[in-house]
Amino acid sequence: MRTGWGLPLYATFIGFLLLFPLAIVVAVSFDPGVYIRFPVTGFSPRWYVRMWADETIVLSIVNSLIVGFSSSLIGAIVAIPAALAVTHGGRFVKAAVYPFLLSPFAMPWLVYGLGILFFWGLTGLRLSLWTLIVGHTVLAIPYVLRVTLAVLRSMPPNLVRAARVAGASPWQAFRYVTLPYIRSGVTAGVSFALVVSLTNIPVSLFLTTADNITLPVAIFNYMINNFEPLVAAVSAVQVLMIGVIIYAARIVGGVDRA
Amino acid sequence: MPDLPYDLELIAVSKSYDENAVVNDVSFAMKKGEFLSLLGPSGCGKTTTLSMIAGFETPTRGEIKIRNERIDDRPPERRNIGMVFQNYALFPHMKVAENIGFGLRMRGTPRAEIAQRVIESARLVKVEHLLDRLPRQLSGGQQQRVALARALIVQPALLLLDEPFGALDRLLREEMQIEVRSLLKRLGITTVFVTHDQDEALSMSDRVAVMFAGNIGQIDMPQALYDSPRTELVAGFIGKATFIPGRLEGDPLRFVSPDGTFDVPATHAPPSSGDATYFLRPEAIRIATNASHYQNEVSGSVIASTFFGDRKMIMVGTPSDQRFLVAVDRSTALEIGAPVRIGWMTAHAALFQGGLRQ
Numbered sequence: 001m002r003t004g005w006g007l008p009l010y011a012t013f014i015g016f017l018l019l020f021p022l023a024i025v026v027a028v029s030f031d032p033g034v035y036i037r038f039p040v041t042g043f044s045p046r047w048y049v050r051m052w053a054d055e056t057i058v059l060s061i062v063n064s065l066i067v068g069f070s071s072s073l074i075g076a077i078v079a080i081p082a083a084l085a086v087t088h089g090g091r092f093v094k095a096a097v098y099p100f101l102l103s104p105f106a107m108p109w110l111v112y113g114l115g116i117l118f119f120w121g122l123t124g125l126r127l128s129l130w131t132l133i134v135g136h137t138v139l140a141i142p143y144v145l146r147v148t149l150a151v152l153r154s155m156p157p158n159l160v161r162a163a164r165v166a167g168a169s170p171w172q173a174f175r176y177v178t179l180p181y182i183r184s185g186v187t188a189g190v191s192f193a194l195v196v197s198l199t200n201i202p203v204s205l206f207l208t209t210a211d212n213i214t215l216p217v218a219i220f221n222y223m224i225n226n227f228e229p230l231v232a233a234v235s236a237v238q239v240l241m242i243g244v245i246i247y248a249a250r251i252v253g254g255v256d257r258a
Numbered sequence: 259m260p261d262l263p264y265d266l267e268l269i270a271v272s273k274s275y276d277e278n279a280v281v282n283d284v285s286f287a288m289k290k291g292e293f294l295s296l297l298g299p300s301g302c303g304k305t306t307t308l309s310m311i312a313g314f315e316t317p318t319r320g321e322i323k324i325r326n327e328r329i330d331d332r333p334p335e336r337r338n339i340g341m342v343f344q345n346y347a348l349f350p351h352m353k354v355a356e357n358i359g360f361g362l363r364m365r366g367t368p369r370a371e372i373a374q375r376v377i378e379s380a381r382l383v384k385v386e387h388l389l390d391r392l393p394r395q396l397s398g399g400q401q402q403r404v405a406l407a408r409a410l411i412v413q414p415a416l417l418l419l420d421e422p423f424g425a426l427d428r429l430l431r432e433e434m435q436i437e438v439r440s441l442l443k444r445l446g447i448t449t450v451f452v453t454h455d456q457d458e459a460l461s462m463s464d465r466v467a468v469m470f471a472g473n474i475g476q477i478d479m480p481q482a483l484y485d486s487p488r489t490e491l492v493a494g495f496i497g498k499a500t501f502i503p504g505r506l507e508g509d510p511l512r513f514v515s516p517d518g519t520f521d522v523p524a525t526h527a528p529p530s531s532g533d534a535t536y537f538l539r540p541e542a543i544r545i546a547t548n549a550s551h552y553q554n555e556v557s558g559s560v561i562a563s564t565f566f567g568d569r570k571m572i573m574v575g576t577p578s579d580q581r582f583l584v585a586v587d588r589s590t591a592l593e594i595g596a597p598v599r600i601g602w603m604t605a606h607a608a609l610f611q612g613g614l615r616q
Contacts, residue, residue: 156345162343162408163349166361166412167360168364169364180349
């Protein structure tokens with residue numbers, strides 16, 4: 001095979017593009033000064049200490065985790081049966097239900113956020129963590145559905161038959177054969193959905209108040225009024241959370257076993 | 259109805275999809291311990307028939323009984339069946355032991371008993387040293403053994419085999435065929451075997467049901483199928499043969515073809531004059547010499563010769579372009595193009611009229 005400098009150079013360039021902004025944010029978060037600037041002037045954990053003292057930030061982190069995990073798991077509970085239905089179902093499911101569930105991919109999120117705000121207004125429900133969870137669940141469904149479906153389509157149909165004829169009820173066949181088979185796909189989909197929820201601003205912006213504020217919205221609000229390295233510290237924490245989630249998904253999903 | 263000791267009965271079972279009949283009025287019954295093959299070309303309905311027995315498909319009409327109980331309205335898990343699939347369908351995330359024990363686990367058998375019986379079943383098919391492996395760490399032959407153990411562990415009333423040898427290479431396949439057959443005979447388990455491979459069906463089965471277009475053309479012992487096929491379709495599908503088109507004419511009736519006039523073999527019913535097909539197995543035809551006295555003889559030349567190691571087959575073409583397949587001694591040396599006379603005894607021939615044996 002021909003080896004040259006082209007590919008390694010290209011890969012380094014892309015890696016640099018991906019990691020450079022991240023590195024700057026992390027570096028800035030440890031700056032002792034009161035303005036965001038680069039290069040940094042020293043090293044201090046002061047903004048992290050300030051962050052933990054900030055009630056709004058801490059509340060938003062907790063809220064974001066609650067909303068992220070709830071919406072992605074509820075999304076999975078909706079998406080898994082939907083994926084089974086699309087795989088084994090009739091023309092109506094394939095032609096109508098499937099595109100409908102995928103539509104949040106295509107819809108501008110700002111439009112969707114505004115729409116669901118009007119919707120909650122019509123129902124008369126007060127905005128809360130629950131209304132936010134529902135809003136994010138709609139976003140989560142297509143992620144879990146799409147990845148689960150890809151795995152499900154690669155599953156030999158005889159596996160479920162083999163389970164049934166060996167004595168498994170339809171539920172047992174799903175529980176002991178189908179679910180373990182699609183586990184890696186479901187976990188990947190759930191982790192995507194979780195990351196989407198944890199970073200979402202356009203939809204959350206419409207659905208959050210002081211009580212149910214999420215982390216990205218808190219960062220966004222903060223940046224409008226301040227230019228302190230606190231934002232960088234909060235962002236670094238957000239990146240860390242996402243990193244942990246993706247790593248955990250690899251372990252839970254059993255990437256190597258599937 | 260009399261209380262018949264059948265393990266499996268199909269009574270006029272039919273299956274159609276949107277008016278398309280896939281299986282048509284199929285009936286047969288199997289005694290305990292019998293090994294029956296469903297043999298036919300793809301699309302003949304053999305797999306659909308097996309699916310109906312397993313419970314993956316519901317018959318449009320007819321009844322299926324296992325040990326005298328009607329089961330065609332039951333889900334697969336309540337039929338007490340074991341099944342080995344094409345490509346084995348082992349559960350990829352479960353170790354061999356979990357795969358084998360799956361049926362018992364679904365039945366709520368206590369763990370200690372499952373562990374015990376998994377070892378027994380694994381011994382039966384000689385995979386006891388592989389219990390901690392995952393299916394993808396096994397060879398094709400080993401996977402097949404595990405699939406068989408998984409099917410047998412529940413002590414099913416009936417075992418279904420869906421083309422289980424198709425994925426194995428030839429040597430291993432023949433070895434497994436012999437081993438599986440003797441194991442199943444030893445266990446006395448009633449087995450339905452689906453295959454499109456006639457050698458496999460003939461060598462393994464007590465009886466073979468040959469299916470065409472949703473119908474059973476003939477159900478018989480392997481040797482009877484080969485020696486006395488009841489229809490021209492079965493005769494053409496099982497083994498190799500020569501078919502000569504012609505007419506029955508004269509009094510007494512004789513078979514008239516461009517290659518000559520031949521004596522009519524003994525028939526079950528008196529044949530009538532008209533179009534007919536004359537049928538000869540390769541073993542029925544011999545090379546004629548000056549000393550031989552065959553009732554029917556034809557001249558031609560060798561147009562092909564195939565050596566099989568233990569035997570040899572030649573094809574003889576006549577001036578009217580009729581081809582005869584002849585089994586010859588493996589040491590027979592005949593050049594392509596060499597003139598040859600062949601002959602046969604009338605008793606070794608058969609006659610078909612309207613596709614049916616006369």
